[in-house]
Amino acid sequence: MPKRAAPPLEADLLQGTLDLLILQTLLLGPAHGHTIAHVIEHRSDEVLQVEHGSLYPALHRLQNRGWISSAWGPSENNRKARFYRLTAAGRKQLTRQTSRWDELVRAVNRVLKPVRE
Amino acid sequence: MSLKRFFQRPARRHESALELEDYLQKETEQNIELGMSPAQARRAAHIKLGNATNILADIAQQDRFDPLETLWQDVRFGFRMLLKHRGFALISLLTLAIGIGANTAIFTVVDATLIRPLAYPNANRTVMVWEHRLPDGERQNVTSPATFLDWQRDNTVFDQMAAIFNDSSILSGGSSPEQIATASVSPNFFSILGVNAAIGRVFVPAQDGTTGSNRAAVLSFEVWQRHFASDPNVLGTQITLDDKPYTIVGVMPRGFQFFVKQQSFSSKKPEIWTTWTFSPETRASHGRFLQTIGLLRPGVSLAQAQDAMLALASRLEAQNPASMKNWSVNLVPLRSQLTGDVAQGLHLLLAAVGMVLLIACANVATLNLARASTRRHEIAIRMALGANAKRVVRQVLTESCLLASIGGVAGFCLGYLCLTALKSIAPANLIPLEALRLDVRVFGFAFAVSLLSGLLFGIIPSIDAARTAPREPLQEGATAARTGDSRGLARGVLVVSEVAIALVLLIGAGLLIRSFQHLVAVDPGFRADHILTAWIQFPNARYQKDEQKSQFFARLLDEVRAIPGVRSASADGFLPFAGIIAGTAVQVEGRPVLPVSQQPDVNVSLVEPDFFETLGIPLISGRTFNRSESFEATGNVVISRSMAQMLWPGENPLGKRVTIYMKRNNTPSTVIGVVGDVKHSGLSSAVKPTAYWSYPELGFQFMTLVIRTDGDPRSLIPDLRQAVLRIDKNQPIADVVPMETLLSLSVARTRFATEVMAAFACVAILLAIIGIYGIISYDVEQRTREIGIRMALGAQRTSVIHLVLSRGMVLAGIGILFGIAASLGLTRLLASILYETKPHDPATFIIVSAALAIVATCAGYLAVRRITSIEPMTVLRRE
Numbered sequence: 002m003p004k005r006a007a008p009p010l011e012a013d014l015l016q017g018t019l020d021l022l023i024l025q026t027l028l029l030g031p032a033h034g035h036t037i038a039h040v041i042e043h044r045s046d047e048v049l050q051v052e053h054g055s056l057y058p059a060l061h062r063l064q065n066r067g068w069i070s071s072a073w074g075p076s077e078n079n080r081k082a083r084f085y086r087l088t089a090a091g092r093k094q095l096t097r098q099t100s101r102w103d104e105l106v107r108a109v110n111r112v113l114k115p116v117r118e
Numbered sequence: 119m120s121l122k123r124f125f126q127r128p129a130r131r132h133e134s135a136l137e138l139e140d141y142l143q144k145e146t147e148q149n150i151e152l153g154m155s156p157a158q159a160r161r162a163a164h165i166k167l168g169n170a171t172n173i174l175a176d177i178a179q180q181d182r183f184d185p186l187e188t189l190w191q192d193v194r195f196g197f198r199m200l201l202k203h204r205g206f207a208l209i210s211l212l213t214l215a216i217g218i219g220a221n222t223a224i225f226t227v228v229d230a231t232l233i234r235p236l237a238y239p240n241a242n243r244t245v246m247v248w249e250h251r252l253p254d255g256e257r258q259n260v261t262s263p264a265t266f267l268d269w270q271r272d273n274t275v276f277d278q279m280a281a282i283f284n285d286s287s288i289l290s291g292g293s294s295p296e297q298i299a300t301a302s303v304s305p306n307f308f309s310i311l312g313v314n315a316a317i318g319r320v321f322v323p324a325q326d327g328t329t330g331s332n333r334a335a336v337l338s339f340e341v342w343q344r345h346f347a348s349d350p351n352v353l354g355t356q357i358t359l360d361d362k363p364y365t366i367v368g369v370m371p372r373g374f375q376f377f378v379k380q381q382s383f384s385s386k387k388p389e390i391w392t393t394w395t396f397s398p399e400t401r402a403s404h405g406r407f408l409q410t411i412g413l414l415r416p417g418v419s420l421a422q423a424q425d426a427m428l429a430l431a432s433r434l435e436a437q438n439p440a441s442m443k444n445w446s447v448n449l450v451p452l453r454s455q456l457t458g459d460v461a462q463g464l465h466l467l468l469a470a471v472g473m474v475l476l477i478a479c480a481n482v483a484t485l486n487l488a489r490a491s492t493r494r495h496e497i498a499i500r501m502a503l504g505a506n507a508k509r510v511v512r513q514v515l516t517e518s519c520l521l522a523s524i525g526g527v528a529g530f531c532l533g534y535l536c537l538t539a540l541k542s543i544a545p546a547n548l549i550p551l552e553a554l555r556l557d558v559r560v561f562g563f564a565f566a567v568s569l570l571s572g573l574l575f576g577i578i579p580s581i582d583a584a585r586t587a588p589r590e591p592l593q594e595g596a597t598a599a600r601t602g603d604s605r606g607l608a609r610g611v612l613v614v615s616e617v618a619i620a621l622v623l624l625i626g627a628g629l630l631i632r633s634f635q636h637l638v639a640v641d642p643g644f645r646a647d648h649i650l651t652a653w654i655q656f657p658n659a660r661y662q663k664d665e666q667k668s669q670f671f672a673r674l675l676d677e678v679r680a681i682p683g684v685r686s687a688s689a690d691g692f693l694p695f696a697g698i699i700a701g702t703a704v705q706v707e708g709r710p711v712l713p714v715s716q717q718p719d720v721n722v723s724l725v726e727p728d729f730f731e732t733l734g735i736p737l738i739s740g741r742t743f744n745r746s747e748s749f750e751a752t753g754n755v756v757i758s759r760s761m762a763q764m765l766w767p768g769e770n771p772l773g774k775r776v777t778i779y780m781k782r783n784n785t786p787s788t789v790i791g792v793v794g795d796v797k798h799s800g801l802s803s804a805v806k807p808t809a810y811w812s813y814p815e816l817g818f819q820f821m822t823l824v825i826r827t828d829g830d831p832r833s834l835i836p837d838l839r840q841a842v843l844r845i846d847k848n849q850p851i852a853d854v855v856p857m858e859t860l861l862s863l864s865v866a867r868t869r870f871a872t873e874v875m876a877a878f879a880c881v882a883i884l885l886a887i888i889g890i891y892g893i894i895s896y897d898v899e900q901r902t903r904e905i906g907i908r909m910a911l912g913a914q915r916t917s918v919i920h921l922v923l924s925r926g927m928v929l930a931g932i933g934i935l936f937g938i939a940a941s942l943g944l945t946r947l948l949a950s951i952l953y954e955t956k957p958h959d960p961a962t963f964i965i966v967s968a969a970l971a972i973v974a975t976c977a978g979y980l981a982v983r984r985i986t987s988i989e990p991m992t993v994l995r996r997e
Contacts, residue, residue: 034137035144053145054168057138058176065180073133082144083137 019059020068021102024095027069027087034060034083060085068094127181134177138170192516199517200524206489209888210482211525214571216881217478218529222556222564223536224471228464229563230554231457237374238452239312240413245420246378246455247279247410247427250446253719257448260381262404263396265442268434269410275423276412280304281394283408284382286655286820287359288850289345289390297655297852298341300359301376301388308336308391310413311376315368317342318353326367326393335364336391339372357390364392378409378455385697404441411452424449443715462951463871470626470878473619475571477885480616483575484889486518487609488896490579497583507584514583518576519569526568530556533564544870578608610929613893617933618940620879620886621970625941627879628962629948630872633955637865642694643796643805645734648685649857650831651693652838654849655820664817668749670845671726671813671821677841678825683834685826686732689813691724693822694798695860696853699723700780704809706765707775707786714779720761721798721808722780724816730756730793732826733857740772740791743812751814755787761807762792778809780816787811800864802953823851831856871951883970887977894926894981905985906993919982926981930974934967 026032026040037060038053063069068091074084087095142163149159167173200207238244247269248258261269263281270279280303287300308320315336326334335357337346346352355366377387414423427447435442454461490497497510505513534556541554654674661667671689678687692699703717727743730736742756755778762771775786787809795805813821827834835854842851862869898905905918945957955962 033140035141038141052168053141053166054138054170054173057134057141057173058180061134061177061180080140080143081136082140083133 018102019055020063021095021098023056023059023063023085024068024087024091024098027085027091028095031084031086033085037085063091067091127178130181131174131178134174135170138167138173141167188512189516192513193520195513196517196520200521203489206485207521209892210485210521211528213478213481213885213888214522214525214568215528215532216885217475217571218526218564218567219532219536220471220878220881221475221567222530222533222560223540224464224467225563226533226537226554226556226560227540228468229559231460231464236453236456237313238376240310241452243414243416244310244452245412245414245423246380246450246452247412248380248448248450249406250448252444252446258380258450259445260406261408261410262406262441263400263408264402264404265406265434266408266410267396267401269412269427269430269447272430272433273412273427275415275418275426277415278306278310279410279412280307280310281408281410282307282376282378283394284377284384284386284388286384286386286653286852287390288361288655290358290361290848295848295850296345297653297850298359298390299384299386299388300390300392302392302394305393307411310411313370313374316371317350318366318368320368320370321391321393333362333364334367334393335359336368336370337366338370338374338389341389342369359390359392380409380455381698382409383407383698412449420449420451440714443713445715463867466626466871466948466951467874467878470623470875473623474878474881474885475567477616477619477882477889479571479575480612480619481885481889481892482521482571483578484609484612484616484893486575486579487582487612488892490514490583493583510584511580514580515573515576518580519572522568522572522575523565525571526564529568530561530564533560540874543873578612582608609893613889613926613929614933614936616886616889617930617970617974618936620882621934621937621967622941622944623875623879623882624966624970625937625945625963626948627872627875628966629945629952629955629957629959630868630875632959632962633952634865634868634872636954637801637868640797640801642801642861643735643794644694646857646861648827648829648831649733650823650825650827650834650838651696651853651855651857651860652823652825652851653820653853654689654823654842654851656849661819664814665749667817667819668814672748673845674823674842675726677844678823678838681834681837681841683828685828686728687823687825688729688732689726689821689823690729690733691813691816691818691821692721692798693824693860694796695800695857695864696822697799699798699806699808701806702778702780704765704779705777707777717779718764718807720764720778721806722778723808723810724813724818724821725756725810726813726821729810729824732824734826735796736794738792738794739770740789742791742793747812747814749814752812753785753787753815754790754812756791756793756810757789758795758805758808758810759792760795760805761809762789764807776809778811787815801861822853824857868951868953883973886970887973890926890930890974891977891981893929894922894978895984897925898922898982898985902988903993905988906990909988910990910994915986919985922982922985923975923978926978927975930971930978934971934974937970938963938967 022041023037026037026044029040032040034056035053038056041056060069060071064071064085068088069085070088071083071085073081075081142160145163145166146156146159149162150156152159154162164170235241246258247261249261249265250257251259266279266281273279282304283302285300285302287298289296289298303321305321305323305326308314314320316339318336320336321334337352342348342352346355349355352366352369356363357366358364375387379385412423414420424447427449431442431445431447435445450458500510500513501507537554537556656667656670661670675687675689678684699721700723701719701721703714704720705711705717725743727745727748730742738759740756743754747754755776757765757771765771765776766774771789771792774789776789777784777786793810796808797803797805798808823838825831825834825838838854839851842849901922905922908918909915941963942958949957
């Protein structure tokens with residue numbers, strides 16, 4: 002039952018951060034789409050309710066940019082599944098984006114803190 | 119990168135779909151484990167994933183490549199438009215296919231003949247060296263051993279020179295003796311061309327060049343296959359040519375041939391090569407019979423070589439004025455030698471076929487324009503919806519190119535058919551038929567021509583479409599769309615040029631046809647019907663004595679005369695229309711003796727009794743040879759009318775004496791008769807003064823039998839062969855052909871060019887008719903409303919018809935005027951190939967123009983006929 006809806010607010014807000022999350026997830030080792038989705042959801046303590054479908058265009062885009070690569074292989078229950086793996090370029094990209102993200106978070110925090118105090 | 123992805127789209131889409139399905143399965147299983155029912159679990163998985171169609175579309179979006187995407191859209195749209203307008207598409211495709219097909223066929227011929235490199239590695243440095251006979255301007259005359267040796271020794275521009283003599287020999291030793299074309303060549307002949315043998319070796323000057331060395335022979339691939347059953351151990355085998363032994367030293371690669379027809383003794387491509395060596399007595403000979411090729415030194419240009427050889431020629435003339443006065447030298451590059459006379463005709467055909475394509479393009483452009491105005495509504499909507507002019511131009515051009523490509527494919531197929539037809543009507547030796555093939559190059563050519571014509575006929579309609587102001591047609595409403603002025607002008611220009619080009623082609627073809635009529639109406643000087651001819655050559659070793667040869671012929675002719683159906687039989691040394699003839703200087707007895715080079719020149723042939731009667735050459739005065747003269751040299755000569763007029767103008771030549779310099783000991787001959795002139799080397803050739811001796815005077819090794827029959831000459835061939843074998847079972851006969859065949863072969867090339875030109879002209883006129891019909895009927899359609907109103911207001915049908923027709927006729931008239939003007943300029947290029955026809959032949963111009971005008975009127979009338987079916991009331995009610 003597909004429904005015509007945009008990804009949830011969270012994903013919209015964090016446009017671009019999805020890439021970062023995927024790269025970060027793959028740092029642990031190769032994984033297929035389903036796993037990546039659940040890992041992201043789980044590790045963010047279910048805060049980031051990514052609509053899993055939006056993951057796939059992102060994977061496609063990352064692959065086109067050469068940051069991740071994919072291959073078809075047997076999954077746990079012996080069906081064929083597509084595994085994604087971080088490439089060297091992807092690893093570099095991850096470092097770069099992580100530090101930029103940290104900067105961004107610090108900057109936003111600096112702006113927000115006085116208000117909270 | 120994105121292009122690669124673009125082309126992998128279907129596979130990638132499939133993978134993404136699989137991946138999503140995989141996700142759904144995993145999620146469903148997980149949900150079931152959490153305690154959901156399978157249906158619920160699947161539903162929850164779907165919700166978790168989101169809209170799969172959107173996801174896939176999102177992914178696919180990343181793999182797009184816009185230019186191609188647009189092109190693909192345009193092509194698909196174009197296809198739909200073509201299917202929708204089937205009539206338009208069909209006529210356009212047919213027109214294009216004809217234009218492209220004809221071009222493909224002609225290009226194939228041009229490619230094989232003029233563009234592809236010659237099969238000789240040194241072809242670019244190889245030139246033919248001819249003597250140039252100044253008095254009658256023969257620029258390609260064979261040379262003599264003495265001159266050749268002088269050239270070879272004293273020239274400064276050639277690395278090497280070789281002499282060639284194309285001969286005919288009897289190859290014996292097999293089951294039956296075979297008359298075969300051979301060539302005696304200098305030992306360095308093959309190394310000048312830069313070719314090598316496929317098996318064994320070619321001649322080596324050090325080994326094969328000395329007199330007295332073993333006679334070596336090189337075989338052509340074809341003879342090796344035919345005569346030696348492709349025996350790989352053929353090297354070292356002895357063969358017998360004209361009763362002399364030769365050792366085979368090599369076999370040439372398949373397809374190797376070298377034959378220059380100009381003044382060749384034999385008219386066939388040589389199949390066996392032997393070495394030419396100069397015996398001491400021939401070294402000094404000034405008899406001219408050798409063809410010469412030379413390999414230019416690297417860096418020496420043709421002009422430099424020509425200058426150097428001219429200087430050498432004048433030195434040789436100073437040394438030996440008797441033989442060399444009035445002779446110069448002429449260098450011809452090998453390529454132009456081999457393709458020269460064909461090249462001109464091919465350029466003509468290429469120009470003609472190009473014009474056909476132009477007409478075809480004009481036609482399709484007219485149709486396109488006509489259709490474009492019915493499409494204005496569609497285009498206006500497009501532009502109103504935001505399409506920019508560039509996009510519209512691109513759309514229309516894509517459609518044109520699509521049309522042209524389909525037309526190109528059809529044309530390529532049609533070209534194949536044309537080529538087959540061309541092969542069947544092309545005379546042998548004119549074009550290398552075996553080299554004609556549709557290959558990648560031809561396909562590339564057809565493709566390029568298609569695209570070019572697509573752009574050519576698409577450009578005007580597309581610009582026209584882009585100029586459409588969106589508001590206007592939308593306001594007018596679909597039915598009332600009318601032609602704008604500029605559009606009418608564009609179509610007018612197209613029709614005018616179409617008619618003009620068609621007229622140029624028609625006039626060209628008309629001139630060629632008239633020239634051909636003149637040519638075949640020429641009297642050759644004899645009656646060619648019911649004549650069978652056959653070539654007989656003796657091996658040198660047997661039949662050495664003149665009596666033996668004379669007796670052989672006397673017996674043979676008696677045998678032949680006894681065959682039922684034979685009226686008379688004789689033989690000739692140099693048959694008219696079959697090739698060359700001997701020529702020499704003459705000196706009338708009792709007149710001051712001139713140096714050889716200033717004496718008048720005549721042709722000389724040998725004949726058996728009854729020759730003139732058999733061939734139907736009229737006797738003008740005196741008598742011809744009688745039977746007893748076929749055994750004994752009596753010193754009598756029969757001369758042609760022109761020889762009589764040249765040597766004894768206004769006098770009776772009978773009984774006069776003249777020395778004909780051709781024997782060892784030259785004594786004067788007595789004129790016993792005068793016969794009519796014969797065109798020896800073709801209908802368009804000039805008559806040359808000719809002397810006929812009886813056979814024993816020179817006792818040639820070869821003669822051509824001439825047999826007049828009651829019925830079909832061909833039916834006599836088996837009897838003739840048996841008659842020869844009855845006398846000598848080792849004696850072959852060759853070239854058994856009716857005289858009429860020789861005659862028609864002599865005009866085959868002209869006939870071929872005329873036929874092809876006429877075919878192109880027919881296509882051109884057909885296309886022009888379609889064009890005129892199309893434009894006028896379109897006019898009628900567009901003006902239906904106006905015509906209806908006119909008629910409602912009381913106009914007569916005839917005057918309305920006249921009104922519409924006159925526009926078409928004015929266009930055709932302007933086209934004809936332009937065509938005449940262009941023809942006046944262009945037909946001059948035909949001057950050299952026309953026979954007794956002026957390039958500005960008024961009759962042709964008038965008849966052809968009038969014919970085109972009539973045809974145009976008829977086409978126009980057919981198109982306006984439908985006016986008579988217009989009902990004024992119906993038209994007005996539609997408004």
